[in-house]
Amino acid sequence: MRVKNLELNVALIAHDKMKDQMVNFCYAYQHILRNYGLYTTGTTGKRIEEGTVLSVHKLASGPLGGDQQIGAMIVTEDIDLVIFLRDPLTPQPHETDIQALIRLCDVHYVPIATNLASAEIFVRALDNGDLDWRKLRKKHS
Numbered sequence: 001m002r003v004k005n006l007e008l009n010v011a012l013i014a015h016d017k018m019k020d021q022m023v024n025f026c027y028a029y030q031h032i033l034r035n036y037g038l039y040t041t042g043t044t045g046k047r048i049e050e051g052t053v054l055s056v057h058k059l060a061s062g063p064l065g066g067d068q069q070i071g072a073m074i075v076t077e078d079i080d081l082v083i084f085l086r087d088p089l090t091p092q093p094h095e096t097d098i099q100a101l102i103r104l105c106d107v108h109y110v111p112i113a114t115n116l117a118s119a120e121i122f123v124r125a126l127d128n129g130d131l132d133w134r135k136l137r138k139k140h141s
Ligand SMILES: O=C(CO)COP(=O)(O)O
Pocket: 013, 014, 015, 016, 040, 041, 042, 043, 044, 045, 060, 061, 062, 063, 066, 067, 098
């Protein structure tokens, strides 16, 4: 049996048109995701909890500052992987917050998947232990 690993935390965020995709993704990988601390923007988290067995920590809704709250957690090394299913075809009122979040991932060496194809690879990598190096980074931060 796998020991629950709360040392690594995953952020899950989806724009409105991508929320069904996010719920389906979380449903398919809930056996992996349930082993990690899960942090979401507000509406994404609500949808994930309605559609899966997962419990998540819900922050503010994205347009109201949720992306910035996740960004602050990245700065303190409290987020180790970001799955952000962005809608590339719809302008967002908080585009600057979105860009800031992506930038902080690059600053702090946090892997970020912005579409389903990369999300699947990353979640399997997480399960394989490929992101365990993040624990060392947290330890020394
Ligand atoms: O807008 C978002 C990310 O930029 C997502 O926010 P919600 O999960 O609250 O819809």
